[in-house]
Amino acid sequence: MSNPIQTIVIGHRNPDMDSICSAIGYATFKQLTGNANAIPARAGDTNERIDYVLRKFGVEAPVFIPDLSPRVSDVMERNVISVRRDSSAYDAIHLIERERLRGLPVIDEQNRCLGLLSAFRVCQRLFPARDEAGEARFIEASLPSMVETFGGKVITGKLDQAMRRYLLMVAAMRADSFSERLGTYNPSDVILFVGDREDVHQLVIRAGVKAIVITGGLEVSAAILKEAEEAGVIIISSIHDTATTVFLARGAVRVESMISAELFTFTPETLLEDARDKAASSRHFVFPIIDENRVLVGMLSKSDFLKPVPRELILVDHNELSQAVHGAEKVRIVEILDHHRIGGMVSESPILFWNNPVGSTSTIVALCFRQAAVPIPKPVAGLLLAGVISDTLNLTSPTATPTDRVIVEHLCKVAGVDARELAAEIFAVGSPLLTMTPEQTIQADAKEYEHERGNFVVAQIEELSFTHLAEKQEALLAAITQRVRGQGLLFMALLVTDINTQNSLLLACGSDSFLAEIDFPQRAPHIWELEGVVSRKKQLLPYLLRCVERMH
Ligand SMILES: [Mn+2]
Numbered sequence: 066m067s068n069p070i071q072t073i074v075i076g077h078r079n080p081d082m083d084s085i086c087s088a089i090g091y092a093t094f095k096q097l098t099g100n101a102n103a104i105p106a107r108a109g110d111t112n113e114r115i116d117y118v119l120r121k122f123g124v125e126a127p128v129f130i131p132d133l134s135p136r137v138s139d140v141m142e143r144n145v146i147s148v149r150r151d152s153s154a155y156d157a158i159h160l161i162e163r164e165r166l167r168g169l170p171v172i173d174e175q176n177r178c179l180g181l182l183s184a185f186r187v188c189q190r191l192f193p194a195r196d197e198a199g200e201a202r203f204i205e206a207s208l209p210s211m212v213e214t215f216g217g218k219v220i221t222g223k224l225d226q227a228m229r230r231y232l233l234m235v236a237a238m239r240a241d242s243f244s245e246r247l248g249t250y251n252p253s254d255v256i257l258f259v260g261d262r263e264d265v266h267q268l269v270i271r272a273g274v275k276a277i278v279i280t281g282g283l284e285v286s287a288a289i290l291k292e293a294e295e296a297g298v299i300i301i302s303s304i305h306d307t308a309t310t311v312f313l314a315r316g317a318v319r320v321e322s323m324i325s326a327e328l329f330t331f332t333p334e335t336l337l338e339d340a341r342d343k344a345a346s347s348r349h350f351v352f353p354i355i356d357e358n359r360v361l362v363g364m365l366s367k368s369d370f371l372k373p374v375p376r377e378l379i380l381v382d383h384n385e386l387s388q389a390v391h392g393a394e395k396v397r398i399v400e401i402l403d404h405h406r407i408g409g410m411v412s413e414s415p416i417l418f419w420n421n422p423v424g425s426t427s428t429i430v431a432l433c434f435r436q437a438a439v440p441i442p443k444p445v446a447g448l449l450l451a452g453v454i455s456d457t458l459n460l461t462s463p464t465a466t467p468t469d470r471v472i473v474e475h476l477c478k479v480a481g482v483d484a485r486e487l488a489a490e491i492f493a494v495g496s497p498l499l500t501m502t503p504e505q506t507i508q509a510d511a512k513e514y515e516h517e518r519g520n521f522v523v524a525q526i527e528e529l530s531f532t533h534l535a536e537k538q539e540a541l542l543a544a545i546t547q548r549v550r551g552q553g554l555l556f557m558a559l560l561v562t563d564i565n566t567q568n569s570l571l572l573a574c575g576s577d578s579f580l581a582e583i584d585f586p587q588r589a590p591h592i593w594e595l596e597g598v599v600s601r602k603k604q605l606l607p608y609l610l611r612c613v614e615r616m617h
Contacts (some may be wrong), residue, residue: 070375072103072399075130075390076426077383079109079524081510082118082491084382086452087426088127091381091402093445094433103379106130108390112509113495114455121490122447122480134392135374137340138333141354141363147172148320150179151228153206155214155316158187168351170361171324178353178361180324190323191315202233204318208276208299211256211317215303215310217278221290222299228319231256231275233311236265244268256314258307263289270298278314280307330355333362338395341370382426384410384418387513387520402429404464405602408514424462424469427452431472446479451491458527458564459488464600492564497526498533503544506537507559512601518613519555519576522548525601527562531570534561538572542591545574555579558609562599569595571605582612 074092076084088105095103105127111119119126147170148157161169161184168181193201204211208224211217211231232250236243236259243265247255255274259265261283269277270292276299279285285300293300303310330353331340344352344367354363378393379400385408386394400417401410404426412418421429427449434441441449453473457465460473477484497506511524528534545557556575563569571593573580585593598604 069102070377072100072377072379073106073130073133073396074103074379074381075106075108075127076381077108077388077512078390079509079511080107080111080115081382082115082455083425083427083452085111085115085127086118086448086455087381087402087430089124090427090430090441090445090449090452091379091433092127093442094430094437094439095379097439098437104128106390112497113500114491117494118448118451118491122444122451124444124448130390132391133376133378133396135337135376135395136333137331137335137337137354137365138363139337139374139376140369140372141333141365142369143363145170145361145364147178147361148182149174150319150321150324151207152320153210153214153317154187154191154320154323155313157182157320158184158316161187166351167366168349170353170364171320172361175358176361177359178328178330178355179321180328181349181351181353182320182323183325186323186325187320190318201315203230204233204315205230205322206317206319208256211314212301214316215278215305215313217301217303217310220279220285220300220302221294222276222297224299230254233258233314235259235307235311236262236269240264240268244272247272247274258303258311258314260307261285267292270296274298276301278303278310280305280310328353331365332356337370337374340365344370381430383512384408384420385514386410387515402426402433404429406606422464422466424460424465425453425456427456428469428472431476432468435475441476441479443480446476447482447487450476450480450482450484450487454484454488455491455527458562458567458599459484461564461567462599462603464603492527492529496528496533498528498537498561503537503540506541507544507548507557511557514606516555516610516613518616520552521555521575521609521613522552522557523560523601523606523609524558525560525562525605527564529563529565531561531563534570538589538592541572542574545572549575555613558605560595560598560601560605564599567597567599569598569605571595571598576616578616579612582615 074088076088092103092105107127107129111126146164150171150173168183171179171182207226207228232254234255234257252273253275256276257269257274258278260281266289278301280303282304329347329349350367352365353361356362377397377399381402384401384403403420404423431449473484507524511522513522549557556579558573561570574591583593585595588594
């Protein structure tokens with residue numbers, strides 16, 4: 066049975082409040098409208114403000130998924146057919162035939178994978194090359210499993226369970242020639258296959274062979290039975306003729322000795338892409354999948370690479386792959402809900418792509434509930450409200466639209482929360498400048514943009530005032546410079562927004578010819594005063610793009 070398709074609803078890397086809250090909200094909407102397999106996820110850490118809101122409304126943080134690249138575990142066969150190492154070749158070959166396997170994994174008592182058994186290897190062993198054929202009469206097996214292969218019946222004596230090397234012999238010669246031949250072997254290793262030839266029976270009982278298999282369902286005389294019992298020689302009866310019985314008995318050989326020595330395995334976490342490359346250059350068709358203790362957990366066939374990965378993606382609050390979770394490009398993106406610029410996403414087939422220039426993606430999610438006439442669960446309404454408040458600085462940002470106002474009013478009613486109070490609570494916790502290292506501060510809400518003149522990163526933090534900036538600005542500029550150098554960026558900018566005065570300061574480092582284009586009043590080297598600018602997307606980004614275009 067194939068796995069049900071999992072629908073992952075996820076925001077951008079370095080998630081902000083809107084991206085976490087809209088992912089939870091939209092996954093809930095999908096669940097309530099028929100997709101039980103929708104799960105919210107996050108591509109990065111939450112921050113103190115997000116944690117505060119999740120706690121307040123009693124909702125768990127979405128599952129952390131750092132990389133969505135398909136893994137071996139996505140397509141491997143979990144119901145594995147295997148044999149234990151002490152199984153007989155007879156059982157294994159029938160299993161291979163019945164299940165039409167290209168390779169049968171052999172395991173030990175702890176389910177650890179020892180290797181693969183192929184029908185080819187078994188045949189090679191049972192039908193050896195002519196110059197090695199003499200060896201084929203020696204088999205490593207236990208007596209009970211040998212008797213089982215030809216459906217024999219024990220007439221006298223007791224079969225010991227031990228696994229050992231036996232020599233299969235057939236008495237086809239005259240008794241005296243045979244006697245001479247028997248003398249060259251250790252009789253206690255010998256299993257003799259013979260019909261109703263009493264002279265031979267007597268001879269080998271006296272020589273002390275391990276067992277006599279009487280073939281063709283023939284009777285044994287009472288005198289012979291008595292003598293065998295006294296000598297401790299086992300007598301077994303087979304209904305098959307001698308040739309058939311010997312042939313079947315050879316199938317008792319343990320599979321352990323036939324395992325292919327070179328073992329080609331993967332782990333469930335192996336990237337499917339890597340496994341595909343390695344498998345393509347290998348002559349094997351099937352690959353055991355083992356965990357860190359070598360325990361067999363699955364099998365991968367070359368045909369499994371053609372299976373679709375049972376996962377699809379819904380992007381919220383972003384539409385550019387450069388901002389999406391790692392591996393997003395290798396998974397089918399089925400929907401995008403966003404309120405940012407369109408970043409050149411290309412899709413193979415038609416998808417639902419709702420880009421609406423409202424104040425937050427949480428607003429769009431609330432509109433989805435409204436459009437489908439599905440009531441918003443109370444905790445979800447609280448989260449969506451936090452998403453709108455956070456992205457629009459409680460409707461004061463120029464990105465806020467009349468739609469956001471209507472939605473905020475509705476969400477307040479459903480959640481039973483006052484928007485102004487919630488805004489004050491959110492921005493009062495976890496000042497990034499006070500609670501994070503400079504590296505964390507510039508990374509927390511950083512977004513990457515690809516541009517033909519060079520890639521750049523723009524981050525933003527919201528503060529209740531600029532009071533704590535002065536003591537941190539040198540360290541922040543150093544961290545920004547390091548990132549610009551490390552990634553070879555055109556520039557990186559950090560917008561520090563004072564949500565009380567609705568003004569921002571811009572810290573930027575990078576190409577001199579780019580920085581020369583910034584014409585806001587400069588407060589200090591690499592720091593500009595951006596009065597009335599609070600929106601990265603609507604105010605800052607278009608401005609920065611114009612600066613890039615003007616660059617010489
Ligand atoms: Mn947003």
